[in-house]
Amino acid sequence: MTATAVIDSPDARALMRSVGVPLHFGPVDRRLFGMLHEPASGGDARERVLLCPPFGQEAVRLHRFFRVLAERLSRQGALVLRFDYFGTGDSEGSDADGDYGGWMADVDAAQAVLQERGPVVPVLWAGAGLGATIAMSAAARVAAPPARLVVWEPVIDGRAYLASLRERHVETLEASYSLWDPSWRRALTRRPDAFTAEAVGFAVPVPLREAIHAIEPDGVGRDLPCDIDVVADPENAPVRAWAARLGGRVRQVTPLANDFEWTAEELRGAALVPTAALKTLLSLCAT
Amino acid sequence: MKPGELGVRFGPSRRLAGVLTPAHGAQQPVGCVLFNAGVVHRIGPHRINVQTARALSRQGIATLRMDLSGIGDSAPAQSTLEPRAQALADLQAGMSRLHEVSGVDRFVVVGICSAAEHAYALALEDARVRGILMFDGFAFPTPLTRPICRFRRLLRLRVATLPRRVTQAIMDGDAGDAASLSTVLVHPAPSRDEFRAALDQLVDRGVAVNIMYSGSVLERHSYSWQLHHAFRGARFLDDVDYAYLPALDHTLVTKAAQREFVERTVDWAVRTARRNGTTAPLASASA
Incomplete structure (x- = not known):
């Protein structure tokens, strides 16, 4: 099999520009999957946008959101790359291979794809959840950092995030099985080591867990080489306080009500692509 | 080096998206199609389709995991087909694409939840389907x-x-009393008589049928041998794989459930492949 998909008709080219062309990139032993959305007009890109997905079930839940966001940005003249970190989505590897440092390198590899393509126009990174945190960590280390970052509900307190994942894991088990097991909740309360190795369907290997555990508000975004826009729920006081402490690098903090469950297994009437979130991210990602 | 996966666009105007996983080693005479469970994109609930595809690859079975029209990364259909007919057309396009790349012309189709209903309908319509696995598909309470x-x-x-x-x-x-366990689609479920006749027809055709129920559908399927009680004396019962698996849940949240699902699926698919004759020659795979 060859490494790239064949595009062989004008209609197909037009469609691909809108809905994305699948591609594989990265080192041979760390092949990553991505979807590249070219400017729908067929002209040169006005900007380049890299979308960094969140972790685990959150990435599954937000897949459609990121696809629609990418399509809309492409219609506004952007070159957009969505991708999966190693061991996630359609990328090579298993979820047991997940590691924070490797995912930072994956952001760098994805950035290289964008840099290889299109004219020299600003590159913006947008990340959600843990993806926002990974993007901030990577931006401080890569040779060619983005011109700007958009971070939506970044994880700034790793311990709190891991605790929320444990809680959500047990809630998911209780919702999913017809016969819930009371020992699940007892273990959640009484045994700190229970439900730490996996979270809502995805493995959380020890190195990844330790890396997330080490995420603290004072460390996140400390060495940012670019300006950031923060998107957070009005009631997310920790993130708002963190953004205030970052000071001048933060262009603005945009309130966005968190009105859907990021780890939901089923929609249960919720919108697959929340309109307010789409409008907010679109406006912040467009230059 | 083992052959890598390949993201593809295919179908009318290449509107459909999928990822091909080639067989590793000697190729079996059947390929496998995996697709959406509800609105989850082609990776499947908790990436189960990715895990299954790679496990099948190690056993010589090439797979395509794909998005139906309007789901995941596939564009909405431009046809006027009703949803079930469109889904079947999409799956047939997927089988044709997998045939072009791998050379196989017989297929097993794995369906979870709503996908099980599509797999069932596809098998009745397309003689290329040599096996269907229905996980939490139609249920028949006694x-x-x-x-x-x-x-x-x-x-x-x-x-x-x-x-x-x-x-x-x-x-x-x-x-x-509705027999469908899907909360996503509203296609009428077959009556008992229709299901019995359909399963008899499929097994007479030599189609391998695997029916599995999880521990999430207790109201509709609550004990081993329920299928035998619901269809007492039916001819197909001697020829289908059937299991009630209360340790598994509907979306396979735990890693243990995922492992068991993959093992059972691979075992069944390999047995089905062996029933379908000699190993197919490796195709000169190019996308």
Whole structure:
């Protein structure tokens, strides 16, 4: 099999520009999957946008959101790359291979794809959840950092995030099985080591867990080489306080009500692509 | 080096998206198609389609995991087909694409939840389908189903919350008679007679049928041998794989459930491949 998909008709080219062309990139032993959305007009890109997905079930839940966001940005003249970190989505590897440092390198590899393509126009990174945190960590280390970052509900307190994942894991088990097991909740309360190795369907290997555990508000975004826009729920006081402490690098903090469950297994009437979130991210990602 | 996966666009105007996983080593004479469970994109719930595809690859079975029209990364269809017919057309396009790349012309189709209903309909319509796996597809309660469901729920009650939980356990058992376990699609489920006739037809054609029920559908399927009670004396019962798996849940949240699902699926698919003759020559794979 060859490494790239064949595009062989004008209609197909037009469609691909809108809905994305699948591609594989990265080192041979760390092949990553991505979807590249070219400017729908067929002209040169006005900007380049890299979308960094969140972790685990959150990435599954937000897949459609990121696809629609990418399509809309492409219609506004952007070159957009969505991708999966190693061991996630359609990328090579298993979820047991997940590691924070490797995912930072994956952001760098994805950035290289964008840099290889299109004219020299600003590159913006947008990340959600843990993806926002990974993007901030990577931006401080890569040779060619983005011109700007958009971070939506970044994880700034790793311990709190891991605790929320444990809680959500047990809630998911209780919702999913017809016969819930009371020992699940007892273990959640009484045994700190229970439900730490996996979270809502995805493995959380020890190195990844330790890396997330080490995420603290004072460390996140400390060495940012670019300006950031923060998107957070009005009631997310920790993130708002963190953004205030970052000071001048933060262009603005945009309130966005968190009105859907990021780890939901089923929609249960919720919108697959929340309109307010789409409008907010679109406006912040467009230059 | 093992052959890598390949993201592809295919179908009319290349509107459909998927990822091909080539067979590793000697190729089996059947390929496998995996697709969406509800609105989850092609990776499947908790990436189960990715895990399954790679495990099948190691056993010589090439796979395509794909998005149906309008789901995941596939563009909406431009045809006027009703949803079921469109889904079948998409799956047929997927089988044709997998044939072009791998050379196989016989297929097994794995369906979870709503996908099980599509797999069933596809097998009845397309002779290339040599096996279908239906996980939490159509269910057929017997007079014992609800009493057993209620009894098993009562066994789980804690004394302190007994009155409320007794009521809940009893109420939860009254979930209606619809045979479809899917909450996503509204296609009419087959009657018992229709299902019996269809399964007889499929096994007569030599189609390998695997029917599995998880521990998330207790109201509709609550004990081993329920299928045999629901279709007492039916001819197809001797020829299908059937299992009630209460340790698994509907979306395979735990890693243990994922492992068991993959193992069972691979075992069944390999047995099906062996029933379908000699190993196919490796195709000169190019996308």
